[in-house]
Amino acid sequence: MRVVFLGAPGVGKGTQADRIVAQFLVAKISTGDLLREAVRNRTPLGLEAKSYMDQGNLVPDSVVIGLVQEKLSDSSCANGFVLDGFPRTVPQAEALGTVLKSKGVALDRVVNFQVPREDVVRRLSGRRSCPKCQATFHVDFAQPKVDGACDRCGEPLVQRSDDRREAIEMRLKVYDEQTAPLVHYYDERKLLFPMDASGAVDVVFRHLSQELATYQAI
Ligand code: AMP
Numbered sequence: 634m635r636v637v638f639l640g641a642p643g644v645g646k647g648t649q650a651d652r653i654v655a656q657f658l659v660a661k662i663s664t665g666d667l668l669r670e671a672v673r674n675r676t677p678l679g680l681e682a683k684s685y686m687d688q689g690n691l692v693p694d695s696v697v698i699g700l701v702q703e704k705l706s707d708s709s710c711a712n713g714f715v716l717d718g719f720p721r722t723v724p725q726a727e728a729l730g731t732v733l734k735s736k737g738v739a740l741d742r743v744v745n746f747q748v749p750r751e752d753v754v755r756r757l758s759g760r761r762s763c764p765k766c767q768a769t770f771h772v773d774f775a776q777p778k779v780d781g782a783c784d785r786c787g788e789p790l791v792q793r794s795d796d797r798r799e800a801i802e803m804r805l806k807v808y809d810e811q812t813a814p815l816v817h818y819y820d821e822r823k824l825l826f827p828m829d830a831s832g833a834v835d836v837v838f839r840h841l842s843q844e845l846a847t848y849q850a851i
Pocket of ligand 1: 690717
């Protein structure tokens with residue numbers, strides 16, 4: 634299974650990617666997670682990426698392409714992968730195509746997650762994340778058992794700096810300008826699977842796993 638999860642920030646790509654990965658035992662490659670890890674560890678890459686991320690801008694293509702290229706060569710991807718949040722620009726999509734071709738493989742599907750814009754803003758602005766294990770919660774829709782603490786590891790939850798309102802607006806603008814053209818790009822290549830992701834997490838997951846089961850490794 635080699636799939637891309639495409640869609641605006643806040644449509645639930647990461648949540649669904651975690652569940653698909655657990656169900657089908659494929660690797661999850663989330664460029665957002667990889668970049669946040671680099672920021673936490675204060676690596677040179679993390680220091681470069683931080684200012685772009687805090688403002689809601691995209692990190693330069695060369696940086697994320699290098700990250701993904703490295704991950705795709707990892708043995709954990711042998712059974713397949715879900716790319717969450719990559720590609721986000723046409724040059725990234727082209728680079729992905731080249732890397733996969735050099736490995737003699739191709740994408741099976743690009744899932745386009747669709748959620749009305751006002752729901753996306755509500756989901757992002759109420760999101761709270763665990764800085765330790767990256768679990769996500771929501772102040773209204775997915776409250777932790779203990780107020781303000783992670784269910785998994787007990788760490789105090791935080792609001793990601795790019796989930797502040799100004800950064801959200803910027804991220805959505807960047808999505809419209811730079812990432813939305815990928816819908817057409819993958820549609821032309823007959824890879825696009827439009828997915829109504831506005832329902833409950835379980836409902837979306839059921840629909841998605843049915844579609845992706847076709848590509849399960851035998
Ligand atoms: P995400 O968690 O996927 O919403 O990503 C958080 C932030 O990381 C984005 O707003 C960008 O600043 C950066 N980022 C993640 N993936 C990419 C990508 N494929 N290209 C450029 N920047 C990215």
